Each structure stands twice: as C-alpha cells, then as structure tokens.
Amino acid sequence: MIEIKDIHKSFGENEVLKGISGKFEEGITNLIIGGSGSGKTTLLKCMIGLHQPEQGTVYYDGREFTQLNFEQRIEIRKEIGMLFQGSALFDSMTVEENIMFPLNMFTDQTRSEKLDRVNFCLERVNLEGKNKLFPAELSGGMKKRVGIARAIAMNPKYLFCDEPNSGLDPKTSIVIDELIKEITEEYNTTTIVVTHDMNSVMGIGDYIMFLHEGKKFWEGSNKEIAKTDIEELNDFVFASRFMKAAKGKM
Amino acid sequence: MNFTNFGKYILLLKAAFRRPEKTKIYLKAIFQQMDFIGIGSLGLISIISTFIGAVMTLQIAFQLVSDLIPKTIIGSVNRDSSILELSPTISAIVLAGKIGSAISSEIGTMRVTEQIDALEIMGINAPGYLILPKILAGITMVPVLVIIAMVLSLSGGYLGGTLSGAVTAAEYMQGITTDFNPYTLTVMLVKAFVFGFIITSVPAYEGFYVKGGAVEVAQASTRAVVVSCISILACDYIVTQLLL
Numbered sequence: 001m002i003e004i005k006d007i008h009k010s011f012g013e014n015e016v017l018k019g020i021s022g023k024f025e026e027g028i029t030n031l032i033i034g035g036s037g038s039g040k041t042t043l044l045k046c047m048i049g050l051h052q053p054e055q056g057t058v059y060y061d062g063r064e065f066t067q068l069n070f071e072q073r074i075e076i077r078k079e080i081g082m083l084f085q086g087s088a089l090f091d092s093m094t095v096e097e098n099i100m101f102p103l104n105m106f107t108d109q110t111r112s113e114k115l116d117r118v119n120f121c122l123e124r125v126n127l128e129g130k131n132k133l134f135p136a137e138l139s140g141g142m143k144k145r146v147g148i149a150r151a152i153a154m155n156p157k158y159l160f161c162d163e164p165n166s167g168l169d170p171k172t173s174i175v176i177d178e179l180i181k182e183i184t185e186e187y188n189t190t191t192i193v194v195t196h197d198m199n200s201v202m203g204i205g206d207y208i209m210f211l212h213e214g215k216k217f218w219e220g221s222n223k224e225i226a227k228t229d230i231e232e233l234n235d236f237v238f239a240s241r242f243m244k245a246a247k248g249k250m
Numbered sequence: 251m252n253f254t255n256f257g258k259y260i261l262l263l264k265a266a267f268r269r270p271e272k273t274k275i276y277l278k279a280i281f282q283q284m285d286f287i288g289i290g291s292l293g294l295i296s297i298i299s300t301f302i303g304a305v306m307t308l309q310i311a312f313q314l315v316s317d318l319i320p321k322t323i324i325g326s327v328n329r330d331s332s333i334l335e336l337s338p339t340i341s342a343i344v345l346a347g348k349i350g351s352a353i354s355s356e357i358g359t360m361r362v363t364e365q366i367d368a369l370e371i372m373g374i375n376a377p378g379y380l381i382l383p384k385i386l387a388g389i390t391m392v393p394v395l396v397i398i399a400m401v402l403s404l405s406g407g408y409l410g411g412t413l414s415g416a417v418t419a420a421e422y423m424q425g426i427t428t429d430f431n432p433y434t435l436t437v438m439l440v441k442a443f444v445f446g447f448i449i450t451s452v453p454a455y456e457g458f459y460v461k462g463g464a465v466e467v468a469q470a471s472t473r474a475v476v477v478s479c480i481s482i483l484a485c486d487y488i489v490t491q492l493l494l
Contacts, residue, residue, distance in 0.1 A: 070268075070375070073373070078373045084368060088364035089365075091363070105275065106271070
C-alpha cells in the first residue's frame with residue numbers, strides 16, 4: 001500500500017499540488033485522473049521521487065520515502081516498476097537488453113537465468129521472440145508492452161504507469177489496460193495509473209482519484225463515478241456527447 | 251557558465267563519482283567509451299596533426315629568413331610548439347567539437363525521452379552510469395591521442411619541410427633533438443588530462459539538465475562545444491602559467 005499525506009508542490013509561483021492525501025491499496029488498479037494541468041503527473045513524480053514536494057510525505061507500506069536521500073531510496077526503488085508515457089526504452093539496447101538491464105544491475109543471476117526471466121516477461125506481454133529487435137523497430141503498442149515487461153522484470157511490489165494509453169488506438173489501449181490489471185491481480189502489486197483515458201477509467205478503475213486544479217476533488221470506483229453529481233467531475237468524464245448519452249442510459 | 255551552473259556542475263560530478271552499482275557493467279561502459287573517444291577520433295586527429303606539423307614547418311621557415319639563424323631552429327620551434335601547445339590544445343578543441351557534441355546530444359536525448367528518469371526509478375545512479383565512464387575514458391584516451399598527435403605533428407613537419415625543400419632531413423632531425431627538455435612532455439600530458447576531463451564532463455552537464463525537446467537538445471549541444479572550448483583555453487593558460 002502507498003499512502004500520501006498533504007503533498008504540496010510548486011513550480012515558481014505556480015502551485016501545482018495543493019495538499020493531496022490518499023491511500024492506494026495493493027491488488028487493485030488505482031487511477032489518478034484529471035484534466036491537463038491538474039497535477040496528476042506531478043503527483044506521480046512526487047510519489048516516485050522525481051520531484052521533491054515542498055510539503056507532505058509518501059509512505060511505501062509504512063516506510064517514509066520523501067525524506068530519504070538517494071542511497072536510502074535505492075532499496076524502495078528496487079521494488080518499483082514504472083511504465084513511462086513514451087515508454088522510455090533505452091534506444092541503443094535491444095528489447096532483451098532493455099528487460100535484462102535491471103537484472104544485470106541488481107542481481108547476481110547467471111546469464112541463462114536472466115534470459116529465462118526476460119523470456120518469461122516477454123511471454124507475459126505477448127511479445128515472444130522479439131528479443132533482438134531495437135525500440136525503433138517496434139510499434140507504439142509494442143513499446144508500451146516492452147515497457148511493462150521491463151517494469152515487471154524485478155517482480156515489483158509497486159507499479160506506476162504514466163499515461164499508458166497515450167498515442168495508442170482504442171483496441172491496443174484496451175489490451176494495455178487489461179495487461180496492467182492482470183499483472184496487478186496476479187502479483188498483488190500496488191498499481192497506480194495516471195490517465196485521462198475514459199475507457200481506462202470505466203474499464204479498470206477499481207479506485208479513482210480525481211484531481212482538479214491541484215486538489216483531490218473526488219475519490220471512488222468506476223461504478224460510483226457514473227452516479228456522481230459533481231459538476232467538475234462530470235464535465236471531465238462525460239465531456240463528449242457520446243459519453244453524456246451513455247451516462248443517460250446508465 | 252555562471253555560479254549557479256558551476257554549483258550544479260560540481261554537484262553533478264559529485265553524484266557521478268558515487269560508488270558504482272556494479273563494477274563489471276561500468277567497466278564495459280568505460281571500454282565502450284574508450285573505443286568511441288580513442289579509436290573513433292584517431293583518424294581525425296591524425297589528419298589534423300600531420301597537416302598542422304607540415305604547415306608549421308613551412309611557416310617557421312618562411313619567417314626565419316636570416317642567414318644568421320641556423321635552420322635547425324625550424325625543428326626546435328616546431329617541436330616545442332607541437333608539444334606544448336598545438337598537439338594538446340588543437341586536439342582538445344577538435345575533440346570538443348566531435349566528442350562533446352555527441353555526449354551532450356546523447357545524454358540530452360535520454361533526458362527528454364525520459365530514459366534518465368527510467369534509470370533513476372530503477373534505483374540506478376544516472377550521473378554515475380552515464381557520465382563517469384565518459385570522464386574516465388576521456389582522461390585516459392585524450393592523453394593517448396595527444397601523444398599520437400605530437401608524433402604525427404613532428405612527422406608532418408619532417409615531411410612538409412623536406413618535400414618543400416624548406417629544411418633538410420638532417421637539419422630537421424637535429425633541430426627536434428637538440429636541447430630537448432623532457433619536462434615539456436609532462437606539461438603536455440597534464441594539459442591533455444585536464445582537457446580530457448573538460449571535453450567529457452562539460453557536455454555531459456549540458457546534456458543532463460536539458461529541458462524541452464529536439465531544439466533544446468541541439469542548443470545544449472552547441473553550448474557544450476562553446477563552453478568546452480572556452481574552458482579549454484582558460485585552463486590552457488592556467489596550466490601553462492602554473493607549470494612553466
């Protein structure tokens with residue numbers, strides 16, 4: 001479980017996060033949603049230590065993370081897997097080398113053991129046999145899946161996904177969403193997905209935190225979101241005519 | 251580079267020199283960088299040094315027209331100029347353009363495509379993994395390249411002088427061996443070491459803190475070369491002042 005308490009973050013005069021608190025449980029898919037500029041990616045970066053919040057704390061299963069220095073954070077970071085918006089694959093390495101990279105850095109496994117793990121991860125994301133391809137040779141959806149394979153290579157306890165569906169067609173988006181959900185349930189990870197994709201919200205949102213203007217505006221599940229009367233949330237979730245019509249039928 | 255940037259540069263270097271997570275992987279990266287910096291620059295340095303040596307000989311011969319000055323002086327002046335200034339400094343400036351822009355672009359692109367963030371999330375010391383091997387390869391290979399540049403510059407001087415008839419082979423050889431002070435080689439190697447550090451660390455800094463996209467990466471690359479060249483010239487003066 002990851003718990004955040006009173007997170008504040010500013011960039012110059014612009015206060016992006018205005019005291020956000022919440023709990024993200026393991027074994028379920030936790031979504032952080034909100035419009036552009038609502039602070040969801042900044043919150044994610046504060047949680048994983050890429051941004052240092054001015055105020056507030058982040059706990060990983062009770063372990064305080066925010067005040068730790070780089071060396072102290074390493075132990076927690078070894079338990080984190082992350083899927084980036086642009087996949088962030090190392091473009092000078094093959095798919096196999098990308099997935100093997102954290103294993104090379106942090107384990108003393110033999111090459112054959114590491115290769116077994118790589119092949120298992122690739123199989124898990126339905127990319128068997130793509131070991132020797134370079135990121136430039138992959139489609140957007142394949143890159144995301146390799147990103148997931150790399151993220152789960154070290155058996156993470158915590159899985160973060162930043163806009164996993166951006167730039168993907170709806171069908172591939174659903175494949176990625178389902179993969180994230182399956183992995184979360186299979187490995188009982190604490191999964192946090194930052195998204196503004198409504199298919200993801202309705203499809204895998206076991207717990208949803210809605211951010212608006214740097215504040216937590218609403219929290220609940222995908223079942224509850226359809227019944228809410230909060231105007232800001234409805235404006236965001238049911239922005240299109242199609243979604244408005246769909247809500248009317250719910 | 252203002253004081254804030256200099257402070258960030260020092261902090262980045264401090265982070266780069268943290269203990270490596272896995273020595274074997276860092277060693278592999280160091281050898282890759284040594285290949286890139288050393289072997290990859292050998293052709294360019296060879297051509298430039300040979301021609302500079304040849305041109306230097308011709309120009310010294312052109313200026314020393316008096317019958318009172320022995321022609322062996324041509325070799326002596328070429329030798330000292332090559333060892334003390336031309337081989338280390340010109341090589342370093344050329345390498346700053348070739349290697350510096352490559353380092354800055356590589357690290358800058360990794361920054362804007364979130365690859366550096368990915369390293370940090372994995373718990374890897376990104377400055378150490380990305381910058382340390384480049385610095386170690388730079389301070390090792392740049393002195394080697396400068397030694398090669400010196401040899402080729404003197405050889406180029408021999409070829410240029412003898413082929414043009416500006417100096418005979420015997421006079422040139424006598425010139426480069428007479429009153430040779432081995433200490434000048436020490437000065438050359440100290441300069442090469444310092445320049446090797448600048449050529450790798452300054453562009454790494456410029457690339458590491460890039461924000462934005464392709465345009466900013468290109469701007470950082472240009473800035474890396476400019477700042478490296480100015481730093482090389484400033485350090486050239488300081489080292490010369492301190493050691494001679």
